[in-house]
Amino acid sequence: MRITRLTTEQARAVGEALARAAAFFRQIIDAFRELTRRLAAALQPLVRLAQPAQAAIEVPGRPAWQSPYGPPSRRRA
Template sequence: MTPEQASARAALLLISRLVRNHGLTADEAATAVVQRRRRETGPHTHLVIVEANAVLAEAFAPMRKVIEAFQPIAKAAAAAMADLVRAFQPVAQQAAAAHRDRPAWASPYGPPPRGRNRKEPRRVR
C-alpha cells in the first residue's frame, strides 16, 4: 500500500466515523477532514481530532494490555540485574586493584619488539 492509498483509507475511515458517531453528513465530514489536513479551521475540524484520537486508542488498546502484562516481568528482571551488579561489584573492585601493580601505560605483555624481530608491513614502491 502506498502512502497515498493509506492516507485515502484513513480519510475514509474518519469520514465514516464522523457520520456515524457525530451525525454529520458525508459532505460535512469530508470537508472537515480536508480542512484538518490543510491545517485550516472549520466548524467540525475539532471532531476530526477527536475521532483520530479514538481510532488510535482503539488500535493501541491490545498493545497497552501486553505492555501492562509485561510490567511485572520487567520490574523483576530489573531487580535481578541490580542484584547481579551488586554481587559482582566486589569482584570488579578486586580485579581493578590487582592491575595497579604496574603503571597504566605499561603493557602486561612486555615492551614492544624492537629491531629485526619487529614485524613491520612491507612497503610497496
C-alpha cells in the same frame, strides 16, 4: 486512527488485551531491572578484588593494542 472493521465490543476487547500485554511486559521489565541491580551489587566485591590486578597488568604510556616490540617490519618488494 479509526478502525471501521471491528465492532465496538471487539475494539474494547482488543484494547483490554493490549492493556494486559502492556502490564505483563511492564512486570518483566521491572523484574529484569531488579535482577540487574542485584547482580551488580553481587559482583561489586569481585570488581574491587580485580582492580589491583588490573592496575598491575596495565603498562602506562602504551595503548593496549600497540605491540611491545614496535611497529611491524616492512615487506621487501
